[in-house]
Amino acid sequence: MILTIASREFRSLFLSPMAWTILAILQFILAFLFLTQVEAFTSLQPKLASIESAPGLTDIIVPPLFGNAGIILLLVTPLLTMRLICEERRNKTLSLLLSAPISNTDIILGKYLGTLGLMLLIIMLITLMPLSLLCGGELDFGKLFANILGLLLLVTAFTATGLFMSCIAGHPTVAAMGAFGILLLLWILDWSVGMNDQGSELFAYLSILRHFQNIQSGLISSVDVGYFLLFISTFIALSIRSLDNDRLQK
Amino acid sequence: MTALIEAERLTRYYGKHCAVNDVSFTVAKGEVLGFLGANGAGKTTTMQMLCGNLAPSAGQIKINGFDLLDQPKAAKLNLGYLPDTPPLYKELTVQEFLLYCAGLHGIAKSSVTAAINRAQQRCGLMDVADRLIANLSKGFQQRVGIAQAILHNPEVIVLDEPTVGLDPIQIREIRALIRELGQDHSVILSTHILTEVQESCSHVQIIDRGQLILNETIAGLNRQMDTGTLQIATRLALDINSLLTIPGVSSIENISENRIKIHHSVTANPAEQIAEQIIAAGWGLQELTPVKRSMEDIFISLTKEHREL
Numbered sequence: 001m002i003l004t005i006a007s008r009e010f011r012s013l014f015l016s017p018m019a020w021t022i023l024a025i026l027q028f029i030l031a032f033l034f035l036t037q038v039e040a041f042t043s044l045q046p047k048l049a050s051i052e053s054a055p056g057l058t059d060i061i062v063p064p065l066f067g068n069a070g071i072i073l074l075l076v077t078p079l080l081t082m083r084l085i086c087e088e089r090r091n092k093t094l095s096l097l098l099s100a101p102i103s104n105t106d107i108i109l110g111k112y113l114g115t116l117g118l119m120l121l122i123i124m125l126i127t128l129m130p131l132s133l134l135c136g137g138e139l140d141f142g143k144l145f146a147n148i149l150g151l152l153l154l155v156t157a158f159t160a161t162g163l164f165m166s167c168i169a170g171h172p173t174v175a176a177m178g179a180f181g182i183l184l185l186l187w188i189l190d191w192s193v194g195m196n197d198q199g200s201e202l203f204a205y206l207s208i209l210r211h212f213q214n215i216q217s218g219l220i221s222s223v224d225v226g227y228f229l230l231f232i233s234t235f236i237a238l239s240i241r242s243l244d245n246d247r248l249q250k
Numbered sequence: 251m252t253a254l255i256e257a258e259r260l261t262r263y264y265g266k267h268c269a270v271n272d273v274s275f276t277v278a279k280g281e282v283l284g285f286l287g288a289n290g291a292g293k294t295t296t297m298q299m300l301c302g303n304l305a306p307s308a309g310q311i312k313i314n315g316f317d318l319l320d321q322p323k324a325a326k327l328n329l330g331y332l333p334d335t336p337p338l339y340k341e342l343t344v345q346e347f348l349l350y351c352a353g354l355h356g357i358a359k360s361s362v363t364a365a366i367n368r369a370q371q372r373c374g375l376m377d378v379a380d381r382l383i384a385n386l387s388k389g390f391q392q393r394v395g396i397a398q399a400i401l402h403n404p405e406v407i408v409l410d411e412p413t414v415g416l417d418p419i420q421i422r423e424i425r426a427l428i429r430e431l432g433q434d435h436s437v438i439l440s441t442h443i444l445t446e447v448q449e450s451c452s453h454v455q456i457i458d459r460g461q462l463i464l465n466e467t468i469a470g471l472n473r474q475m476d477t478g479t480l481q482i483a484t485r486l487a488l489d490i491n492s493l494l495t496i497p498g499v500s501s502i503e504n505i506s507e508n509r510i511k512i513h514h515s516v517t518a519n520p521a522e523q524i525a526e527q528i529i530a531a532g533w534g535l536q537e538l539t540p541v542k543r544s545m546e547d548i549f550i551s552l553t554k555e556h557r558e559l
Contacts, residue, residue, distance in 0.1 A: 001353075004350070004353035008353075075318060089342075091337075092335040096354070096398070099326060101354075103323065233330045247302070247303065
C-alpha cells in the first residue's frame with residue numbers, strides 16, 4: 001500500500017514539468033559551482049604542494065559543493081513538498097485515500113517516500129560530479145560518503161518538514177512559505193550562538209547547519225545522526241496526527 | 251437478510267452547530283437506500299461518516315459487521331465511495347487512475363485487469379480508457395468516479411449525488427446501473443432529485459436539519475401518497491347530498507358544476523359504491539381518479555411539519 005502511493009507520487013512528479021525543471025536547474029547551478037571549485041583547486045595546487053598535510057582534492061571540492069547543494073535544496077524542497085497533502089485536500093481527492101483500506105500512516109509514509117525518491121535522484125546526480133574527477137585523480141571515498149550521508153539526512157529532514165507544512169496549510173503557497181520559514185530559521189539559528197545567551201546551548205543543538213557540517217567534515221557521530229532521525233520522526237508523526245485531525249474536526 | 255450497514259445513533263457537531271443528530275438506520279444486502287434532504291440537511295456529512303472520512307461525535311458505524319473505528323481496514327475493504335466531488339487525478343488517464351485505485355484497494359495482481367475491464371464496461375468507459383481525465387466531460391468524469399467506487403466489487407456502495415451533471419440518457423444508464431448493483435450489494439444514494447429515488451431505490455430516508463424524519467420502503471411511501479381523495483367529473487350536475495350517505499365518504503368539495511372532490515377515509519375506499527350510484531342515477535360518469543400526493547408534496551409536508559415542531 002505504501003509503495004503504491006509512493007510510486008504514484010514519484011511518477012506524477014515527472015508528469016508535470018516540475019521535477020524536470022528542478023532537476024535541470026539544480027544540475028546547471030551545481031555544475032557551475034563544481035567547475036569553479038575545480039578551477040580554485042588547480043590554481044591552489046602549486047601552493048598546496050609545499051604545505052605538509054595539506055587539504056586534498058576531496059577536501060577542497062566536495063564539502064563546498066554539498067554545502068551549496070544543501071542551501072539550494074533548502075529553497076527547492078518546500079516547492080516540491082508543498083502540494084503533497086494540500087493539493088489532495090483542495091482537489092477533494094483526499095477522500096479517495098481516506099475511504100480506501102489504508103491507514104493514515106500509510107498515506108503519509110507513501111507520500112514521503114515518493115518525494116524522497118526524487119531527492120535521491122538529485123543526490124545521485126550531484127554525486128556524479130565529484131566521481132567524474134576519478135578520470136584524472138583520486139578521491140577520499142570516506143569523506144565523499146560522509147558528505148553524501150549528510151546531504152541525504154539533510155534533505156530527508158527538509159522533506160519531512162515540508163510534508164508537515166503541507167498537511168496543515170490550506171494553500172500550497174502557504175505550505176511552501178511555512179516550510180521555508182521553519183527551515184531557514186533552523187538553518188540560521190546557529191548564528192546567534194556566538195552571543196553569550198543562556199539559550200545558546202539549546203540553539204546550537206537545534207541548528208540544522210551545525211549537525212550537517214559535523215557530518216560533512218567526516219565525523220559521523222551518533223549525536224548528529226540521532227538529531228536528524230529525531231527531527232524526521234517528529235515531523236512524520238506530526239503529519240500523521242494532523243491527517244487524523246482531519247477526520248475529527250473541520 | 252443480513253445488515254451490511256449499521257449506523258447507530260450517529261451525531262456530528264461542527265463546533266456548536268449540530269449537523270447530524272441521533273441518526274440510526276440499517277441497510278441490508280439487496281437494498282438501495284435513497285437519502286433525501288434539502289441542501290445542508292446533513293446528507294453529505296452522514297455519507298462522509300459512513301465512509302470513514304469524518305469521525306462521528308457520537309455513535310457507531312458497522313460495515314459488513316466490522317466496526318469502522320476499531321477495524322477500519324477490514325470495514326473499508328467492503329466499501330466503495332463516490333463523494334459529491336469525484337476524487338480524480340486529472341493528470342492521469344482513466345486506465346492509469348483505475349489501476350492506482352486497484353492498488354489502493356489491494357486487488358490481487360492477477361485479477362486487476364479483469365476488475366478494471368468490468369468497471370469500465372459497467373460505466374461505459376471503454377472508449378475513453380486511454381484519455382486524460384482532465385480532458386473528459388463532466389459526465390464522463392462522474393462515470394470514472396462511479397467506476398472507482400465499484401472497482402473492487404465492494405459489498406457496500408455509497409454514492410453522493412451520482413447523477414449530478416449527467417445528460418438525460420446518461421442519467422437513465424446510471425440509474426439502471428444502480429438498480430443492477432442493488433441486486434447483490436447494499437447501495438446508499440444521496441440525492442435531492444425526488445424522481446430518482448422513486449426510480450432506483452427500494453427504501454427512502456428523509457433527513458432534515460440533521461434528523462431522520464422518514465424511514466420507509468418505496469411501497470410504504472406509495473401508501474403515504476394515497477391521500478383519500480377522489481376526483482369525479484360527470485356530464486350532468488350531481489346531487490351531492492345523496493353521495494354523502496355512502497359509507498366512508500367524509501366530505502365533498504364542489505369544484506365546478508360537473509366536477510367534485512370526494513374526501514374519504516384511507517382505510518375504506520368507497521370508489522365502487524360511488525360509481526354505482528352515479529351510473530344508477532344516470533348522471534353520466536366521465537372521470538373518476540384517485541388524487542395522489544407527489545413525492546414532492548410528502549417531502550415538503552414532512553420537512554415543514556418537522557420544522558414547525
